[in-house]
Amino acid sequence: MPAEQTESVSAPVTGYRIILPDDWAHIPLRHGTEEAIRSILDEAFSHIAGEASTDRVGPFKRELERRLRGTVARARESGALDLYLPVQSTSGVNVGASFLVSENLLPNRGKETGAHGAPADIAVQLLSSDGVDDADLSSGEIDGALAVRREHIVSADPDRGADLASRRVEYMVSVPNDPDRWFVVAFSTVGGGNPRDELADALVEWFDAVMGTLRWSHG
Structure with a gap:
């Protein structure tokens, strides 16, 4: 969601910017949600690839994805614009x-003074x-x-x-x-x-x- 800032601070507010550490991820909830989810999961999965057998890693990956998608679904139900989550490079998503x-x-209550x-x-x-x-x-x-x-x-x-x-x-x-x-x-x-x-x-x-x-x- 963060938008480009123009020189005029009197112009309408169109977005926001915040500073986050690298171990936090941003998931937009209106546009680009699926792309953000896949990016987080791919990054998490890349760190566990080859560390254990497929039989052991497969269920972990499925549970990780289920929990992440559940968190995103609840955030969307609340009508939020953006979700931010901590991510861990070695063990996936920490919710x-x-x-x-x-x-x-x-x-809208009208424009009269004190409305x-x-x-x-x-x-x-x-x-x-x-x-x-x-x-x-x-x-x-x-x-x-x-x-x-x-x-x-x-x-x-x-x-x-x-x-x-x-x-x-x-x-x-x-x-x-x-x-x-x-x-x-x-x-x-x-x-x-x-x-x-x-x-x-x-x-x-x-x-x-x-x-x-x-x-x-x-x-």
Whole structure:
């Protein structure tokens, strides 16, 4: 999705850019999805080729592909634009952490002054509308745009493929010059099996750093 940036920052926002390490992969969910999946799987499979017999590698490859495609399918069902996953060069795809990028469009309430309310209030209302309790909320700016951050724990839900509880961090960012559009980035990790363990803490800190690299693309 990331688009070319023009010289004029006052032009409409057409995309975004973030900085990721090489061991994370981007899967666009509207166009180019299958190509991205095949690239990830081919890379993963290339590292295990010849390491074991076909009888042993075959089932592993099939399970790896099944899990990756299941993760992509659930991301698409949520209406997300992009999915980001960590990949491991020696053992394939690690779905113990991921984040989704999506967009939230507010209903058109007219252009009169004050029709939308304060952006921070709108963000909090949107984040609070799904009934999440005991969440930590904070706000700030990302690339000059208002951002509201929410962090909370989500219980395990095996029926939806979530066998373990997870730590969620969500950013809602107001798209510059367009009060109806909100950019939403939702990170999830199970840590080392406990969403409050040291690994989960480190991954949340890493995700916050990634969000600090977000820049808008204009066109």
